[in-house]
Amino acid sequence: MNKYNGYKRIAELIFGEITDNLGPDEMEELYTWVDSQPENKELYNQIRNSTHFQSWYSFREKIDTLEGWEQLYPFIRKEKKRELRRVFLKYAAILLLPLLIAGGFYYFVYPGYEQGAVSQTAEIKAGSKKAVLILNDGNTVVLDSPGALLITEADGTSIQKTNGLLNYIKPVNKKPKAPLYNSVKIPRGGEFDLILADGTHVYLNSLSELKYPVQFIGDKREVELTGEAYFEVVHKNDKPFIVKTREMSMEVLGTTFNINAYENTGKVITTLVAGKIMVKGNNNESMEGRILIPEEQAVFDISSKQLEVIKVDVSLYTAWKDGEFIFYNTRLYDIMNTLTRWYSVEARFMDNSLKELRFSGSLGRYGNIDSILDIIKSTNKVEIVINNNVIILKKKV
Numbered sequence: 001m002n003k004y005n006g007y008k009r010i011a012e013l014i015f016g017e018i019t020d021n022l023g024p025d026e027m028e029e030l031y032t033w034v035d036s037q038p039e040n041k042e043l044y045n046q047i048r049n050s051t052h053f054q055s056w057y058s059f060r061e062k063i064d065t066l067e068g069w070e071q072l073y074p075f076i077r078k079e080k081k082r083e084l085r086r087v088f089l090k091y092a093a094i095l096l097l098p099l100l101i102a103g104g105f106y107y108f109v110y111p112g113y114e115q116g117a118v119s120q121t122a123e124i125k126a127g128s129k130k131a132v133l134i135l136n137d138g139n140t141v142v143l144d145s146p147g148a149l150l151i152t153e154a155d156g157t158s159i160q161k162t163n164g165l166l167n168y169i170k171p172v173n174k175k176p177k178a179p180l181y182n183s184v185k186i187p188r189g190g191e192f193d194l195i196l197a198d199g200t201h202v203y204l205n206s207l208s209e210l211k212y213p214v215q216f217i218g219d220k221r222e223v224e225l226t227g228e229a230y231f232e233v234v235h236k237n238d239k240p241f242i243v244k245t246r247e248m249s250m251e252v253l254g255t256t257f258n259i260n261a262y263e264n265t266g267k268v269i270t271t272l273v274a275g276k277i278m279v280k281g282n283n284n285e286s287m288e289g290r291i292l293i294p295e296e297q298a299v300f301d302i303s304s305k306q307l308e309v310i311k312v313d314v315s316l317y318t319a320w321k322d323g324e325f326i327f328y329n330t331r332l333y334d335i336m337n338t339l340t341r342w343y344s345v346e347a348r349f350m351d352n353s354l355k356e357l358r359f360s361g362s363l364g365r366y367g368n369i370d371s372i373l374d375i376i377k378s379t380n381k382v383e384i385v386i387n388n389n390v391i392i393l394k395k396k397v
Contacts, residue, residue, distance in 0.1 A: 129164030131192035136180040166194040179213040189344035199234040268300040271317040351395040
């Protein structure tokens with residue numbers, strides 16, 4: 001079990017004990033962890049004896065926990081009792097997770113606890129399925145509404161749009177003489193999926209753009225990416241799949257990987273989930289290509305032109321595709337960059353030292369931003385004020 005998932009499991013167990021939702025085997029698992037190291041016992045006691053925890057627990061006793069939980073997550077009403085308990089522990093423990101990883105108890109907020117509220121004057125909504133499709137002739141199609149849509153390109157390729165997905169279906173027995181190109185642009189607060197003509201599935205994150213041939217012609221399949229995308233590439237021995245960013249190229253035959261190439265980060269980060277991939281610089285002949293294996297990540301620093309390969313927990317870098325934010329020892333500056341892209345807001349740091357604060361946790365991507373801001377605020381180091389679509393972060397005095 002990797003370190004992040006280990007912490008997440010302990011968070012679930014502690015929260016389960018707090019809410020009387022642990023079975024005998026889970027109680028034994030928790031106490032085995034507590035007794036395994038002195039620092040584990042110290043942290044466990046610190047959480048249970050914290051004045052913040054005691055005030056939270058008193059509050060919990062005054063409310064109907066299950067009723068409140070069902071109001072927030074109506075879908076779990078249909079689940080069986082066993083599944084209900086599992087879902088409850090999974091989401092509730094998310095609030096405890098940052099405390100464990102931080103090595104101390106800051107404070108955590110139960111849904112509905114007014115003391116954790118963040119001052120704001122307007123609702124900040126999560127992102128949704130939306131994009132702009134640019135056809136080969138330059139015409140654009142806005143993709144921001146539900147329902148089906150059918151477009152036919154000049155070479156006869158059918159482009160089917162259904163529920164946040166574009167699917168390219170090439171015509172039978174008709175090959176173009178020259179490639180046509182389409183682009184999909186994802187605005188701030190958007191995401192979209194597409195299935196290319198070869199069957200490759202691409203998940204595009206907010207503020208990203210992918211340029212690609214309508215049909216792949218020749219001995220390679222090449223696309224261009226700005227921003228972030230998750231690729232599930234169809235295997236073709238005779239036709240490698242190449243993803244080009246401004247600084248790097250990634251070449252595969254058939255594999256699953258994530259590329260983060262936002263231009264304001266100063267890095268190109270390639271994370272391999274399955275298969276093999278070759279990464280190399282576009283304009284740096286002195287840098288040899290590197291082959292990645294699953295659970296490896298290539299980090300290319302644009303300013304220094306240096307490439308580093310490290311072992312990682314891939315879920316930290318691919319969770320966005322499955323509707324989740326996962327942060328592990330992440331700088332507040334980087335967290336806010338992620339949130340501003342998805343929630344279509346701006347972030348202003350009134351004190352630069354706040355940018356270096358580090359947080360860990362896991363929260364649903366489609367939920368209210370207040371849940372995340374509450375955890376940040378709970379450290380008692382950050383004051384947060386929301387003015388329309390601007391999140392202002394101040395040092396708490």
